[in-house]
Amino acid sequence: MRKLIKRTASGFFVLLLLLVVAAIFFPQPFLCVDSGPVKADVIVVLGGGSHERPERAAELFKEHAAPRIIISGLGDYEINRRLLIAAGVPANAIELETQSRTTRENAQFTVKLLREQKQRGVILVTSWYHSRRAMVCFRHYAPEIKFYSCPSYFASSRADWSHNRIGNRIRLEYLKLLGYWVRYGVSPF
Numbered sequence: 525m526r527k528l529i530k531r532t533a534s535g536f537f538v539l540l541l542l543l544v545v546a547a548i549f550f551p552q553p554f555l556c557v558d559s560g561p562v563k564a565d566v567i568v569v570l571g572g573g574s575h576e577r578p579e580r581a582a583e584l585f586k587e588h589a590a591p592r593i594i595i596s597g598l599g600d601y602e603i604n605r606r607l608l609i610a611a612g613v614p615a616n617a618i619e620l621e622t623q624s625r626t627t628r629e630n631a632q633f634t635v636k637l638l639r640e641q642k643q644r645g646v647i648l649v650t651s652w653y654h655s656r657r658a659m660v661c662f663r664h665y666a667p668e669i670k671f672y673s674c675p676s677y678f679a680s681s682r683a684d685w686s687h688n689r690i691g692n693r694i695r696l697e698y699l700k701l702l703g704y705w706v707r708y709g710v711s712p713f
Contacts (some may be wrong), residue, residue, distance in 0.1 A: 554656070565592070568634055568649065570648065570654070571630070577650060578607040585617070621637060631664070646662070649675065
């Protein structure tokens with residue numbers, strides 16, 4: 525009986541180690557949620573990242589994925605608004621949520637707007653490595669709303685991750701996902 529417990533524990537440890545190694549070397553299947561081509565009532569662009577998030581939102585807007593865009597986030601809402609307008613999105617199709625400073629606050633404050641406007645389908649635009657956590661957070665605060673993820677992808681090869689901030693952001697996403705799971709009891713998968 526003791527050998528069986530030891531083998532089971534060893535097998536579990538090896539499996540866990542393999543999962544960690546896979547997550548480190550292949551983060552996209554773990555961190556990215558991409559709903560593919562979808563239609564919704566509104567697109568929500570989360571603050572942060574670089575120019576890739578508003579570019580992706582403008583692309584979706586031009587594809588008629590949704591008729592409106594909400595920019596969520598205190599720090600960079602004005603630059604994101606300018607980038608959307610420069611990409612051809614009419615100013616009157618853009619709404620601002622300018623209080624949030626975190627993903628959790630993005631969800632809390634934007635969900636309030638979505639409920640007031642009786643929105644039922646929402647496309648979330650954020651960086652690919654942030655998309656799973658964003659989906660978890662928004663679904664937690666508004667389970668009655670259907671959320672889709674259409675993340676932005678940008679050129680940063682795997683070899684460059686250790687030399688720039690993307691590698692740190694990816695590693696932090698795992699910790700933040702685990703934190704959401706522990707703190708809110710919300711499974712990331």
